[in-house]
Amino acid sequence: MTTAIATIVPIQPETATGVAKDLLDQVQKGLGLVPNMTKVMANSPALLKGYLALSAAVATGSIPAAVRERLAISTAQLNGCEYCLSAHTYIGGNIAKVDAAELDAARRSESSDPHVGALLKLSQAIAENAGDVHDDALGVARAAGVTDAEIGELVANLALNILTNYFNVLANVENDWPVVGL
Incomplete structure (x- = not known):
C-alpha cells in the first residue's frame, strides 16, 4: 500500500452519529480499539455492518x-x-x-x-x-x-x-x- 492520501476519509468515533456511531462503539467494545479500517468503513454503515457480521460468522467456524x-x-x-x-x-x-x-x-x-x-x-x-x-x-x-x-x-x-x-x-x-x- 502506498502512502497516498486516503481516498475515503475516516469517521472519527467521537464525532460519529447514528448507525455509524453505534457500529464504531461496537468495534471499540469488542476490540478495545477502533482500527483505521473500520473508521473508513463507517462511511458506509452497510459495509461496516456486513464486515462485522461476516467476521463474527467465520469466527464461529471450525477453522481456528x-x-x-x-x-x-x-x-x-x-x-x-x-x-x-x-x-x-x-x-x-x-x-x-x-x-x-x-x-x-x-x-x-x-x-x-x-x-x-x-x-x-x-x-x-x-x-x-x-x-x-x-x-x-x-x-x-x-x-x-x-x-x-x-x-x-x-x-x-x-x-x-x-x-x-x-x-x-x-x-x-x-x-x-x-x-x-x-
Whole structure:
C-alpha cells in the first residue's frame, strides 16, 4: 500500500452519529480499539455492518483463529494489501500466538503443518482462479484431511479477506499496525 492520501476519509468515533456511531462503539467494545479500517468503513454503515457480521460468522467456524490469521496473511500478500498484511501479522503473532516462522511462511501459502499448508494452498488456488479449482487441488487438500466444511469456510474467509484487502487498497487506509512491507 502506498502512502497516498486516503481516498475515503475516516469517521472519527467521537464525532460519529447514528448507525455509524453505534457500529464504531461496537468495534471499540469488542476490540478495545477502533482500527483505521473500520473508521473508513463507517462511511458506509452497510459495509461496516456486513464486515462485522461476516467476521463474527467465520469466527464461529471450525477453522481456528491461528489458521484464519495465516489465511488472511496469504490473501493480503496475494492482493498487495500492506494494511491487512500488517494487521494479521500483528494479530497472528500477538493474539493468536502463531510463531514468526509460520507467519512468514503464510505469505507464501506454506506451513510446516501439512493440514494448514493444504488449507493455505487451496485458498490460494481458489483466489487465483476465481473459484475454478482443478479437481486435483481438491484431492490434494482432502488427502491432507481438509473437510467439506473447511472448504466452505475457506470461501467465506477468502471473501472476508478480499473485501478488506480491496477496500484498504482502494481507500488508501492509513496503516495503524506495525508495518510489514510487501
